[in-house]
Amino acid sequence: MQELALHQGKVRLYAELEQRLEETATLWQLATEEDDLSLESEIEREIKALQQRFEALKLEILLSGPCDRNNAILTLHAGAGGTEAQDWVQMLYRLYVRWGERHGYKVETLDFLSGDEAGIKSVTLSFSGENAYGYAKSEKGVHRLVRISPFDASARRHTSFASVDVIPEVSEDNEITIDPEDLRVDTFRSGGAGGQHVNKTDSAIRITHLPSGIVVQCQSERSQTQNKASAMRVLQARLLELKRREQEVEISEIRGEQQEIAWGSQIRSYVFHPYSLVKDHRTNEETGNVSAVMDGEIDAFIAAYLQKTKIVK
Structure with a gap:
């Protein structure tokens, strides 16, 4: 019954968005016919808001796993590389906190182990809110960083790795x-x-x-x-x-299948030098806006992953 109510809610929301779009189109047509430019900025804002909501709804529809609606528990571990890898974990920690806050999730740090000199050796976070696991599960795997190390006096380029593990929080039932x-x-x-x-x-x-x-x-x-x-x-x-x-x-x-060990696979590279690029190796989704990604803007990667896995299924 709960699952049926959820689907009915999505259908109602889609119908509401469709109605708002029709009303906005009618308003635009009237304004154009009367050569009235006073409503132009308002109509543009409404169209942008509707577009964002439609994209979010499209993403929600891709979530069909039994635990997708659950809260998520995400753990970061530094790979080999000492301080450089531990600093990479701290950067990813900030990324995921920002991402969770952008989505309105309650973000809690459950466990935190500081690095020897800088950064973080390991950290566990929880994200509480609807569909947290459904979205966060796409981040599971090994994340690779390429940059000029701030800890290297010779300013050499270093490659660091961090693993991300994501599991759903158990619901009461x-x-x-x-x-x-x-x-x-x-x-x-x-x-x-x-x-x-x-x-x-x-x-x-x-x-x-x-x-x-x-x-x-x-x-x-x-x-x-x-x-x-x-x-x-x-x-x-x-x-x-x-x-x-x-x-x-x-x-x-x-x-008789051969299963890939998901947690051991390199899923995404973040290149800061000699060029700027973040690329997901599973979907080929990429962007040159590294600073935005490090500020928590990873929804494009999540959407591409969910779309690909939906097609494969």
């Missing part, structure tokens, strides 16, 4: 039952971002799920209770993802 006896809970002092409260109390939580070996931790909140609740959210999501992957392996074995 999909929650996995976890036996408390299967968990080891450790406390430790927070590190990284956190202000004056950092390193004063053992408020950070690390949870190990003994049967699977999955380890999650959270240190963003000021109390153990809050951090434990956040860590359990991540653990639920990772256990569900593990279950999904196991099912995929079983299906591929039955079909």
Whole structure:
């Protein structure tokens, strides 16, 4: 019933947009016939707004996965390369925070491990809002940076890598039952971002799920209770993802398919030098506006990926 209501809502929205477009076209025709230029700027604004909404609706229609409407949990890890790779993770962290804010999502930093000299070794974010996972899942994979390193006194060009993992947050009707006896809970002092409260109390939580070996931790909140609740959210999501992957392996074995390891594939390159270009290797979508991309404008890449995967399916 919930799924039906969602589709009905999209149909109603499409009809409303179509009606607004017809009304705007009629207004434009009348203004043209009467040679009235006073409404020109208003009509142009309305057309632009309608175009943006139609594009957003087209993108939403591409989301058909069972978890696409869920919140998303995104984790960044620095690849080999030390400080340079850790700085790349910090740049991507900013990119995804900006992207989430642009979409009106609630963005939370659940775990944060600072780099040795600069940057971030790893960080986990959550995006809460409709279709967060449906959009964010397109970012899963290895992201490559080519630039003149600010950490190299000889100003040489460096290539750095960072991995992005994205999983859906578990909805209440999909929650996995976890036996408390299967968990080891450790406390430790927070590190990284956190202000004056950092390193004063053992408020950070690390949870190990003994049967699977999955380890999650959270240190963003000021109390153990809050951090434990956040860590359990991540653990639920990772256990569900593990279950999904196991099912995929079983299906591929039955079909005799060779599955690509998605998390190990290089999906996108960000070239800052000797030219400016961001290119997605899965779709060939590209742009020379690197600064806009690094400011969170990645919807064109997401749209191209969703369109391609929809066609393949």
